[in-house]
Amino acid sequence: MKRKIVTALMILISFLLQSTVFKALSIGSISPNLLVVLTSSFGFMRGKKEGLWVGFFCGLLEDIFYGRLLGMHAVMYMYIGYVNGYFNRIFYEEDIKLPIFLISVSELAYGLGTYAVMFLMRSRFAFFYYLWRIILPELVYTIILTLVFYRIIYTVNRRLENSST
Amino acid sequence: MKRRDRFHIPSKYILAALTFLCIGTMFLSFLTDFDGGPLNTVSNYILIPIQKGINAAGAWGRSRVDDLEDLRAVRSENEALRAQVAELTLENNTLLQERYELEDLRELLNLEEEYSELNTMAANVIGKDSGNWFDMFIIDRGSNDGIQVDMNVIADGGLVGIVTKVGPDWAQVRSIIDDMSNVSAMILKNSDLCYVRGDLEMMTEGTLQLNELRDADDEVEQGDKVVTSHTSAKFHKGILIGYVNELTMDANNLTKSGSLTPAVDFEHLTTVLVITDLKQQVDAEATESE
Numbered sequence: 001m002k003r004k005i006v007t008a009l010m011i012l013i014s015f016l017l018q019s020t021v022f023k024a025l026s027i028g029s030i031s032p033n034l035l036v037v038l039t040s041s042f043g044f045m046r047g048k049k050e051g052l053w054v055g056f057f058c059g060l061l062e063d064i065f066y067g068r069l070l071g072m073h074a075v076m077y078m079y080i081g082y083v084n085g086y087f088n089r090i091f092y093e094e095d096i097k098l099p100i101f102l103i104s105v106s107e108l109a110y111g112l113g114t115y116a117v118m119f120l121m122r123s124r125f126a127f128f129y130y131l132w133r134i135i136l137p138e139l140v141y142t143i144i145l146t147l148v149f150y151r152i153i154y155t156v157n158r159r160l161e162n163s164s165t
Numbered sequence: 166m167k168r169r170d171r172f173h174i175p176s177k178y179i180l181a182a183l184t185f186l187c188i189g190t191m192f193l194s195f196l197t198d199f200d201g202g203p204l205n206t207v208s209n210y211i212l213i214p215i216q217k218g219i220n221a222a223g224a225w226g227r228s229r230v231d232d233l234e235d236l237r238a239v240r241s242e243n244e245a246l247r248a249q250v251a252e253l254t255l256e257n258n259t260l261l262q263e264r265y266e267l268e269d270l271r272e273l274l275n276l277e278e279e280y281s282e283l284n285t286m287a288a289n290v291i292g293k294d295s296g297n298w299f300d301m302f303i304i305d306r307g308s309n310d311g312i313q314v315d316m317n318v319i320a321d322g323g324l325v326g327i328v329t330k331v332g333p334d335w336a337q338v339r340s341i342i343d344d345m346s347n348v349s350a351m352i353l354k355n356s357d358l359c360y361v362r363g364d365l366e367m368m369t370e371g372t373l374q375l376n377e378l379r380d381a382d383d384e385v386e387q388g389d390k391v392v393t394s395h396t397s398a399k400f401h402k403g404i405l406i407g408y409v410n411e412l413t414m415d416a417n418n419l420t421k422s423g424s425l426t427p428a429v430d431f432e433h434l435t436t437v438l439v440i441t442d443l444k445q446q447v448d449a450e451a452t453e454s455e
Contacts, residue, residue: 016215023293030297048180049179052179065212065295065337066299069194071187072191075187126366129366138297
């Protein structure tokens with residue numbers, strides 16, 4: 001129960017930071033994506049099931065406040081969380097390379113997915129423009145953010161695991 | 166632990182169920198005007214107070230910084246003047262518009278059109294789109310304050326966007342620079358119709374697309390004012406959108422398109438005015454009074 005409350009709080013805080021503070025810190029109107037970091041981290045730290053729930057709720061929040069189609073982001077984040085769950089087995093706590101790698105791939109998948117669903121479908125074919133202008137800058141910024149926030153997510157998770165056993 | 170194991174559902178079933186649920190709601194919101202209903206209300210009570218708090222803290226911090234730079238009195242005066250400028254710009258536009266219209270309509274005896282005074286309500290921007298692809302933002306006024314979907318949003322005397330979703334104490338606004346925005350507009354000086362579209366590719370330069378302008382007499386030049394048109398179904402006419410930046414002839418040799426510089430500074434948007442009259446309402450009242 002405690003775990004669920006803390007997880008819910010983390011999702012809410014991330015979402016709020018994302019839409020307020022990070023928007024103010026954006027560089028060239030690009031801001032990092034904390035929700036992907038959170039979803040992905042929960043995926044590989046806690047497994048498929050928790051990853052998909054965290055992703056679902058992150059996406060749902062985004063859909064409610066900023067979405068056009070309710071459920072679109074929810075599906076996308078959910079699959080990110082679920083797929084990251086497959087790497088739970090090879091996740092070692094001391095290693096930071098795997099988390100960074102997985103979060104980067106997730107972020108890239110998120111960018112490409114958004115482009116495919118929201119832009120390609122409306123016949124916007126300038127893929128490389130979007131890649132250079134939005135997807136890659138967001139990726140770089142998110143990786144920098146990961147170096148800071150992953151530690152926090154990891155520590156919270158460790159505390160919870162220690163208190164539950 | 167034992168009890169939990171008994172009710173254990175494999176995660177792939179949860180995934181499949183939620184996927185179907187989401188696809189369902191996606192279709193529902195695409196085909197009908199379902200916008201989340203109770204979800205909007207629930208999230209309202211959880212998130213909006215905190216968001217307002219963060220916003221207030223941010224504004225407080227910003228004003229402390231400002232205090233160091235200049236005197237408080239100058240600031241309040243500046244703010245008052247700014248509001249006045251916004252008001253006057255809007256008024257000036259309406260007047261200019263009226264003058265052009267008067268010339269057009271003088272001959273037409275029966276056509277008597279008057280501007281109903283538009284009511285506005287101030288609102289704070291409390292959150293911006295969490296992704297980088299679109300330009301939606303949320304304001305701290307909602308259905309409790311009388312905000313409805315399709316209300317126009319302005320700032321600094323220019324058009325900002327339109328309300329697309331409403332919760333009890335918040336509303337989602339789609340700005341005109343958003344990639345999916347499309348506003349029916351006209352050139353103020355000769356009433357030629359055109360369309361103003363948001364474009365993610367042009368956003369970097371801070372411009373919008375200007376499309377399908379007829380301009381048969383080659384009158385339109387750089388710097389001309391572009392306002393919302395009378396044919397628009399959702400936007401009140403005569404709200405300043407921006408200024409013509411450049412124009413080129415289309416391949417069909419009939420219409421022109423180019424770019425437009427918006428009148429509003431979208432990067433530093435903190436307070437906006439919502440026009441609380443819907444376009445249809447104003448029209449209905451106008452016909453009633455006749």
